Amino acid sequence: MFNHRLLIPALLLTAAPAAALQRSNDHGSAVIIIGQEPATPIPTLLNGSGNIAVSDLLFLRLARPGVGLSTTDERAFEPQLARSWSRRDSLTIVFELDPRARWHDGVAVTAKDVLFSFARMRDSTVDAQRALLLRHLASVTAEGDQRVVMRFRRAYPEQFYDASYHIQLLPAHLVDSIPPGPRFANSDFVKRPVGNGPYRWVRRDPGRQLELAANPAFFLGAPKLDRLVFLAVRDAEAQINLLLDGTADIFEAVPPVSGPVRLAANPAVKLLNIPSLTVLYLLFNQRAPGDRTRAHPILGDVEVRRAIALAIDRLNLARSTYGRFALPANAPVAQAHWTQGVVPKGTAYDPGAARALLASRGWVDRNGDGILEKDGVPLTLRLSIPVTSATRAIMAPQVQEQLRRVGIRVEIDRLDFPVFFERRTNGEFDLDLSAANMDPSPSGIVQSWSCAGRGGSNVGWYCDPGLDSLVDRAISTTGSGGREWHAAYARLQGDVPAVFLASPAWSVAVHSRFRNVSFRPESPYGDLWRWSVDPGRRIARDGTGATPR
Amino acid sequence: MIRWLLRRTLQAAATFAIAVLLLFVLMRLTPGDPLSRLVGDRDVSAAEIQQLRQRYGTGEPLLTQLGAFLAGAARGDLGTSIEHYPDRVTALLAARLPATLLLGGVVLFLNFTVGIWLGVRQAVRRGSRFDRWTGRFALAAYAMPGFWLGLVLVAFLSLRWRLLPSAQMTDPLLPADADALTRGLDILRHLTLPALTLSLTSIALTMRHQRAAMLSVFRLDFVTAARARGLSEKQVRWGHAWRNTLVPMLTLLGLWLPVLVSGSVFVESVFNWPGLGSLAAQAIAARDYPVLLGTAMLVSGAVVLSGLAADLGYVLVDPRVRPS
Numbered sequence: 001m002f003n004h005r006l007l008i009p010a011l012l013l014t015a016a017p018a019a020a021l022q023r024s025n026d027h028g029s030a031v032i033i034i035g036q037e038p039a040t041p042i043p044t045l046l047n048g049s050g051n052i053a054v055s056d057l058l059f060l061r062l063a064r065p066g067v068g069l070s071t072t073d074e075r076a077f078e079p080q081l082a083r084s085w086s087r088r089d090s091l092t093i094v095f096e097l098d099p100r101a102r103w104h105d106g107v108a109v110t111a112k113d114v115l116f117s118f119a120r121m122r123d124s125t126v127d128a129q130r131a132l133l134l135r136h137l138a139s140v141t142a143e144g145d146q147r148v149v150m151r152f153r154r155a156y157p158e159q160f161y162d163a164s165y166h167i168q169l170l171p172a173h174l175v176d177s178i179p180p181g182p183r184f185a186n187s188d189f190v191k192r193p194v195g196n197g198p199y200r201w202v203r204r205d206p207g208r209q210l211e212l213a214a215n216p217a218f219f220l221g222a223p224k225l226d227r228l229v230f231l232a233v234r235d236a237e238a239q240i241n242l243l244l245d246g247t248a249d250i251f252e253a254v255p256p257v258s259g260p261v262r263l264a265a266n267p268a269v270k271l272l273n274i275p276s277l278t279v280l281y282l283l284f285n286q287r288a289p290g291d292r293t294r295a296h297p298i299l300g301d302v303e304v305r306r307a308i309a310l311a312i313d314r315l316n317l318a319r320s321t322y323g324r325f326a327l328p329a330n331a332p333v334a335q336a337h338w339t340q341g342v343v344p345k346g347t348a349y350d351p352g353a354a355r356a357l358l359a360s361r362g363w364v365d366r367n368g369d370g371i372l373e374k375d376g377v378p379l380t381l382r383l384s385i386p387v388t389s390a391t392r393a394i395m396a397p398q399v400q401e402q403l404r405r406v407g408i409r410v411e412i413d414r415l416d417f418p419v420f421f422e423r424r425t426n427g428e429f430d431l432d433l434s435a436a437n438m439d440p441s442p443s444g445i446v447q448s449w450s451c452a453g454r455g456g457s458n459v460g461w462y463c464d465p466g467l468d469s470l471v472d473r474a475i476s477t478t479g480s481g482g483r484e485w486h487a488a489y490a491r492l493q494g495d496v497p498a499v500f501l502a503s504p505a506w507s508v509a510v511h512s513r514f515r516n517v518s519f520r521p522e523s524p525y526g527d528l529w530r531w532s533v534d535p536g537r538r539i540a541r542d543g544t545g546a547t548p549r
Numbered sequence: 550m551i552r553w554l555l556r557r558t559l560q561a562a563a564t565f566a567i568a569v570l571l572l573f574v575l576m577r578l579t580p581g582d583p584l585s586r587l588v589g590d591r592d593v594s595a596a597e598i599q600q601l602r603q604r605y606g607t608g609e610p611l612l613t614q615l616g617a618f619l620a621g622a623a624r625g626d627l628g629t630s631i632e633h634y635p636d637r638v639t640a641l642l643a644a645r646l647p648a649t650l651l652l653g654g655v656v657l658f659l660n661f662t663v664g665i666w667l668g669v670r671q672a673v674r675r676g677s678r679f680d681r682w683t684g685r686f687a688l689a690a691y692a693m694p695g696f697w698l699g700l701v702l703v704a705f706l707s708l709r710w711r712l713l714p715s716a717q718m719t720d721p722l723l724p725a726d727a728d729a730l731t732r733g734l735d736i737l738r739h740l741t742l743p744a745l746t747l748s749l750t751s752i753a754l755t756m757r758h759q760r761a762a763m764l765s766v767f768r769l770d771f772v773t774a775a776r777a778r779g780l781s782e783k784q785v786r787w788g789h790a791w792r793n794t795l796v797p798m799l800t801l802l803g804l805w806l807p808v809l810v811s812g813s814v815f816v817e818s819v820f821n822w823p824g825l826g827s828l829a830a831q832a833i834a835a836r837d838y839p840v841l842l843g844t845a846m847l848v849s850g851a852v853v854l855s856g857l858a859a860d861l862g863y864v865l866v867d868p869r870v871r872p873s
Binding site: 029031036037039040045048049124125127128129131132182185186190203205206207208209227229231233234235237238241242244245247248265388416417418419420421422425436437438439444447448453454455456457541 | 580581582583584585586587588589591592593594595596597598599600632633634635636640641644645700703707708711714715716717718719720721722725818819820821823827828830831834835836
């Protein structure tokens, strides 16, 4: 058996840091925990939050939404690869590319890259989602190397957002010879991507980590965090342990209940709460479970849905699940959406009114068992939740109890996420505790709440042509569109396709030695290149530069 | 002997083929959609879902999928991962196997050195305080869930006393060009807690088997004869008695060998050890059928080969079981 008295000092000796390299005092390194491994952080291959977070550091857009995340005010956007933009008419936007912008191999970013990237990503066989988002874009042309002209088929306020946000540029000189599909996915470019962002690719160890290094020639300013390491960590305990033992610096998905309590053990880690683009809601299936040709026998009645909305105390539900860091939601609008201010006030908690409404629809407790019946059928509903979501596991029993008080029996199905997803997709549920991670644009509601969204994210099969028309008007109206969005949300509230429960803040743990810390709701690490290290609080690993390759 | 070996090898190959076919069919009968991890809670259109199904071939009929899998497997290609697209399954297995072999190998080594030594010592000092307390301690550790013991060790050795890292296989900031000694010591630091957790929770099995086998051999006449011939107690114990316990210990080793490649799902998860166990767990959670089938094939292959190796071992150490 080994001698532990000899082993432990030997192990401690190996923990000694490598000699730190001399560099500016506010430079450093960051180790970031990420729940989903970023295997392909490449535009057109993006799936999963891990890939999206890393790709934002490698590949820039033409511009990005400003601080308020307005998607309709093009003056509020921040320049990225485009230095400036102007309008020729209501259908045409002209982008002037920043002449300083370079790919990581030193080649200039030109209009050819823009044309190539838009052509590839507007191809529905390559990226069906982006092709749909860019359906109003008629043409993209170049005028010289630095000017790009985009022409739209119709005038609407989010033209600029569509033109600038959905596409991260690919280097035409490296990619145009590679056909899309499996050959691109298995190409050397995907194994060692060359981007144009503040960080460049260093290496990926599958299943372990991905490393990026600062791009010292980044045209908007050299990043001060020289080395970023993304650790792929799935286990919730391991994620927090790695922050507590000092291995990691940043974790973007701290669980709202247990996380802050455990992290208090390490005073060097601070917790930030960032407005999110997420909304939690109790979704009603409009169709009979497993048979979309028939209306749902109970939830097909809008008054029953309204009664359920009245019976749920959303404020308490949000507070008991997220503490102070969530707002009750009244529509599919998150804290960070610019339309948050125009959402009409939602249904107030009123269990008495809920009982009366149910009675008026014939739901009465005739046998005295506390559960309402109609024509001998008890008012029983099945609620699906994924076991992987701690917050939904907390919310579900509360919803169950609140509905029991008005005579509705809820049976909770705690499902493995793939089974939860499958049942949602096939419409095999009555109620479903859903979460939606949305784009900054309020127009994203088309996918979950319009007739056209059926077959995609509209798993409840809700369809109201009146709402579709109002949303279309809000999307296409000139001006801010606030009044139109208000009308659309009011219509949605009246139909009660779901009870919108809460929009949580997003809890991020960050080591307190970092300065200029900011997270963006739509792109968590989009501002990481602006961060620096407090010179007085540098730690051993801040002296280690990127691995030379 | 050669005919026996040939027959036994063919049996092993048939067992493996049946296991793979069963795994393939059962996995696809399991409820759950493999696109779930890719889509998550994002808003998606019907067109995107259709495109993803086409890319990963999950909408194809079962027989078409089976045909494609068998054709690929014949070429040594187990397909492309759904969750880690476009990584090949064989590449993922190759990347994860070393970590699992290292952890499993160290645990196996500890169990079959320390465990055997303790078992023999318990048998020699049967009924003593050492025998009683070692047995109780080992059984208590055996009864503990591995992930729980792992968390307790992390709470004290990593988070309170800061002696060892709480997770990972290497220091994330270790330079890629670090020398072999630095790299080796770094891995040793990270390996200690998971290996300790797995060994503590499993060593009792080896100890109990060894103790029982030694006690049964100690009663036999040849041991008394060896002592009567004036051999030292050490020679009697290790040269005569212990050698005759090799058959039951080989059986146990045969059962343990698959652990070398299967890894431990819970312990690998708690320590974020990048082995096959955690890869399989992720593949189950994501319904990543190609990866799941790849890991399952590796484990079933290891089980079949271990059984074959154990049978060969019996033949080598015990002339009585040699086929005529």
